[in-house]
Amino acid sequence: MAGTLFIVTAPSGAGKTTLVRGLLQRDARVQLSISYTTRAPRPGEQDGREYNFVDVPTFRALRDRGEFLEWAEVHGNYYATSRVWLKQQVEAGRDTLLEIDWQGAQQVRKHFPDAVGVFILPPSMDELEARLRGRNTDSDEVISRRLLGARGEMRHVAEFDYVIINDEIDAALDDLVAVVRAARLRCAKQHQRHPEYFAFLEQD
Template structure:
């Protein structure tokens, strides 16, 4: 089989359960890693350089934009975030699979630049269900919660940009579906260069 790694691009509105599903997939496979983004945001107390993010100042980030070092980048809540080309390419070329967690805007940028990648969109069963999950977190002000819900209404309309949609009503079922996608994408016939190399056929 093709020994290059595969890129899995995962998007979801806040509260859809994307992080929990991705973390479970990461625990399941040793050869799967999270993509590490570059950001101008200051590191939090528990965040580690090179593990959680690559932290840079704004001038460095803007220089990286000029040098075309990002697959995609965006400004979020006043901070800049980007997916570094070099990191992704080196991992994939070494055979490591990458899980990239980005919003639909970033996913669209990626799709316009790359001819590969598996795009998965995770959604809650309903907007009401999504609101209940966000309220149960007790981490959002009413203003921020309403903003997230309005953003969710816009984001779900990009579903056709994705190869797969998972409705996260039940975590176990949703994870089984995500796992099935991961397995199936490693069994594609187009990734087989020569069947003779697999079966030792005599020709």
């Protein structure tokens, strides 16, 4: 039985990483796809855990060899998803989650049309700015650039199956867990999971 691919997208500062981490803690059947990036690690991040951190020449070499399912330049840095690894995981029946931007989501859906898309929104632009500043990891210039791009990113929300407004973190996490559970209960997935039952129902 094929696994389910989940795509989670949000503007920077909307709480996506926190929600995904909470989902992984509450549902051991979901694994995270580790993307490649050329941005520098933030404090506490480790290579191979949050991202596969590579320099620009290495990234371009991997891209040119066709290693990536999708790639994009976001805020001056490159991000990409390993095509071969992701295909292997889904075919092996493992539910896998991708944290990518809307551009990457569009490209992934071309290869995985059954992927479940979730867009995380901040409760307001003012709150988004407060969260970005509260990180104390980015300069004023970077924060201004992220805020400028956020509205444009959020306009792609209608391309996703589910929308979660992250006003209160516990409630938003409950919503994300509910999306994963609902996806597993789709008729096609249940048919794969219980073929004998459905074969009985389809008998004349």
